[in-house]
Amino acid sequence: MIxxxxxxxxxxxxxxxxxxxxxxRKVVVQRIISVLGSLVVLVLSIGLFSKTWHWxxxxxxxxxxxxxxxxxxxxxxxxxxxxxLTGFSGxxxxxxxTVGISRQRIQYGFFPIFHFLxxxxxxxxxxxDIFNLYVWFEVIIISSFVLMTLGGKKPQVEGGIKYVTLxxxxxxxxxxxxxxxxxLTGSLNMADLSLKMATIHNKGLIGVTGLLFFxxxxxxxxxxxxxxxxxxxxxxxxxxxxxxxxxxxTKVGIYALIRVYTLxxxxxxxxxxxxxxxxxxxxxxxxxGALTKRNMRMMFSYLIVCHIGYLLGGxxxxxxxxxAGTIFYLIHDIIVKTTLFLVSGLIYKIRGTMNMDELGGLxxxxxxxxxxxxxxxxSLVGIPPLSGFWPKIYLFRETFTTHSWYLLVAMxxxxxxxxxxxxxxxxxxxWKKKPAIEKSTDDFAAMNWRSKFMLVAPIALLVxxxxxxxxxxERINVLSERxxxxxxxxxxxxxxxxxxxxxxxxxxx
Amino acid sequence: MExxxxxxxxxxxxxxxxxxxxxxxxxxLIGLILLGNGANMLIFLLGGITRGKPPIIGDADKVLTxxxxxxxxxxxxxxxxxxxxxxQSFAIVLLKRVHALIQTDDxxxxxxxxxxx
Numbered sequence: 001m002i003x004x005x006x007x008x009x010x011x012x013x014x015x016x017x018x019x020x021x022x023x024x025r026k027v028v029v030q031r032i033i034s035v036l037g038s039l040v041v042l043v044l045s046i047g048l049f050s051k052t053w054h055w056x057x058x059x060x061x062x063x064x065x066x067x068x069x070x071x072x073x074x075x076x077x078x079x080x081x082x083x084x085l086t087g088f089s090g091x092x093x094x095x096x097x098t099v100g101i102s103r104q105r106i107q108y109g110f111f112p113i114f115h116f117l118x119x120x121x122x123x124x125x126x127x128x129d130i131f132n133l134y135v136w137f138e139v140i141i142i143s144s145f146v147l148m149t150l151g152g153k154k155p156q157v158e159g160g161i162k163y164v165t166l167x168x169x170x171x172x173x174x175x176x177x178x179x180x181x182x183x184l185t186g187s188l189n190m191a192d193l194s195l196k197m198a199t200i201h202n203k204g205l206i207g208v209t210g211l212l213f214f215x216x217x218x219x220x221x222x223x224x225x226x227x228x229x230x231x232x233x234x235x236x237x238x239x240x241x242x243x244x245x246x247x248x249x250t251k252v253g254i255y256a257l258i259r260v261y262t263l264x265x266x267x268x269x270x271x272x273x274x275x276x277x278x279x280x281x282x283x284x285x286x287x288x289g290a291l292t293k294r295n296m297r298m299m300f301s302y303l304i305v306c307h308i309g310y311l312l313g314g315x316x317x318x319x320x321x322x323x324a325g326t327i328f329y330l331i332h333d334i335i336v337k338t339t340l341f342l343v344s345g346l347i348y349k350i351r352g353t354m355n356m357d358e359l360g361g362l363x364x365x366x367x368x369x370x371x372x373x374x375x376x377x378x379s380l381v382g383i384p385p386l387s388g389f390w391p392k393i394y395l396f397r398e399t400f401t402t403h404s405w406y407l408l409v410a411m412x413x414x415x416x417x418x419x420x421x422x423x424x425x426x427x428x429x430x431w432k433k434k435p436a437i438e439k440s441t442d443d444f445a446a447m448n449w450r451s452k453f454m455l456v457a458p459i460a461l462l463v464x465x466x467x468x469x470x471x472x473x474e475r476i477n478v479l480s481e482r483x484x485x486x487x488x489x490x491x492x493x494x495x496x497x498x499x500x501x502x503x504x505x506x507x508x509x
Numbered sequence: 510m511e512x513x514x515x516x517x518x519x520x521x522x523x524x525x526x527x528x529x530x531x532x533x534x535x536x537x538l539i540g541l542i543l544l545g546n547g548a549n550m551l552i553f554l555l556g557g558i559t560r561g562k563p564p565i566i567g568d569a570d571k572v573l574t575x576x577x578x579x580x581x582x583x584x585x586x587x588x589x590x591x592x593x594x595x596x597q598s599f600a601i602v603l604l605k606r607v608h609a610l611i612q613t614d615d616x617x618x619x620x621x622x623x624x625x626x
Contacts, residue, residue, distance in 0.1 A: 165529070172548050179554075
């Protein structure tokens with residue numbers, strides 16, 4: 001169905017960002033506008049989701065240029081779910097940032113850039129055109145560069161260099177792949193590409209192009225040999241920024257990978273095997289990396305890498321149920337990883353350090369807050385009935401039907417190591433006696449109730465969503481199975497974009 | 510013409526990646542710029558090169574007929590150039606900032622985030 005509603009979450013985000021620029025130095029006004037803007041975007045995203053759920057596909061052709069010529073925006077169940085999750089994470093991080101980001105950083109333009117980042121994310125999820133997707137990726141990375149280095153502390157800019165270099169390299173790879181794809185097919189519209197791919201005889205070149213996309217998106221989503229930038233940069237910016245990065249930036253790479261590999265390239269056995277092997281190695285290296293770190297946020301960064309392996313593994317198995325598991329895991333992971341970094345920021349506010357050797361006694365001082373955090377950690381590990389448990393059932397089951405035994409071993413090991421790492425962290429940070437070397441500057445206790453509310457409420461919101469995912473898993477199952485079905489049977493998607501049965505050639509008209 | 514451009518693209522990619530693998534930050538930056546230019550040339554090349562046939566519809570015709578130069582790659586390259594211009598200027602400022610902070614050009618010295626707890 002042709003509908004202009006699809007553009008609203010993007011426009012609203014852009015409007016918020018531009019409006020914020022006008023209040024460059026006014027910190028309080030910026031905080032209010034940001035939270036209100038995020039709220040509006042969330043409401044619009046919910047609207048988009050329910051409309052998409054009802055109609056199946058929403059399509060907008062920019063400037064009314066018919067599909068293969070103009071720029072297309074498409075919202076199917078997958079994209080609208082991602083936009084919805086971006087809306088929730090965006091609102092939570094925006095609320096948290098009102099207190100969690102220092103006045104100085106806000107005066108350097110934190111909020112406008114943050115909203116430009118969310119704009120890029122929404123755009124990337126809704127783009128129906130591969131070059132348009134590239135442009136949105138650039139919007140995302142340039143905003144993330146600024147957020148990563150905002151404040152200009154030494155570790156921040158040093159981590160920033162690695163982050164910037166690898167992301168620029170990923171963009172070049174992505175652009176190269178687009179160039180070859182355009183040379184092969186003469187089209188950029190993803191639905192059109194899907195049709196034209198079948199007519200290309202040079203299968204070898206198609207495979208190579210696909211792998212170029214995989215390298216480009218793989219760097220962005222931090223898969224096995226390409227992830228080193230992530231653990232050395234994600235722990236340097238403030239927690240609110242790390243939360244939006246950890247929750248969404250790696251996931252947008254996975255989103256693009258799933259989109260490209262279900263719509264344009266259909267993976268053959270060779271590609272699937274590559275995915276499975278890389279997924280297993282990502283799971284293991286991420287988990288082992290997390291074992292070695294004593295800094296909470298560095299450990300969480302490695303856990304991001306580790307859990308990307310589940311997503312990639314699901315794509316590598318390439319059955320409906322495995323993809324459904326991937327989608328479910330994606331939904332769970334976005335919410336939980338965002339919360340995880342917000343929690344680490346809160347702990348930093350309370351104790352003034354991230355080093356687990358210097359932390360301790362948190363359960364004694366803040367029992368209620370600790371319980372809230374415990375839910376996050378448990379659902380990260382995947383303890384039933386919390387949200388991390390259900391997608392793993394899908395993924396584990398599908399390893400049996402597809403006989404990918406080494407992936408199964410890697411997944412079990414990664415789960416076990418995640419449990420071990422989180423249990424050790426819980427013991428150190430919450431149950432251990434507070435070490436005597438404590439600087440004991442509790443910023444959190446000194447705050448007024450409004451600041452405290454703004455720090456805890458977003459965590460509570462995300463924990464509530466995570467609990468909803470866990471306890472109403474049946475509904476998320478229905479959603480993710482529908483998405484997986486849509487992805488593996490892209491005919492309705494193509495018809496929605498290209499118009500039913502309409503053959504468009506340059507000579508018509 | 511295609512062969513010349515092909516070699517040029519290859520040289521740009523190769524030198525770009527070689528420069529990125531050096532330890533100096535400035536060379537890293539030059540590598541990124543070369544790679545970006547290589548990608549742009551590749552789009553231009555793969556769009557198909559047609560000489561002296563602009564995509565302009567004559568007064569008598571309704572649609573383009575025969576062979577004509579594809580305008581899409583040029584608009585893609587234009588977009589890509591603008592984007593890479595922005596990104597490269599950001600990268601230059603960042604490198605300058607890092608240099609001001611740590612007083613060295615060697616990438617091996619950039620290990621504060623990995624070693625600090």
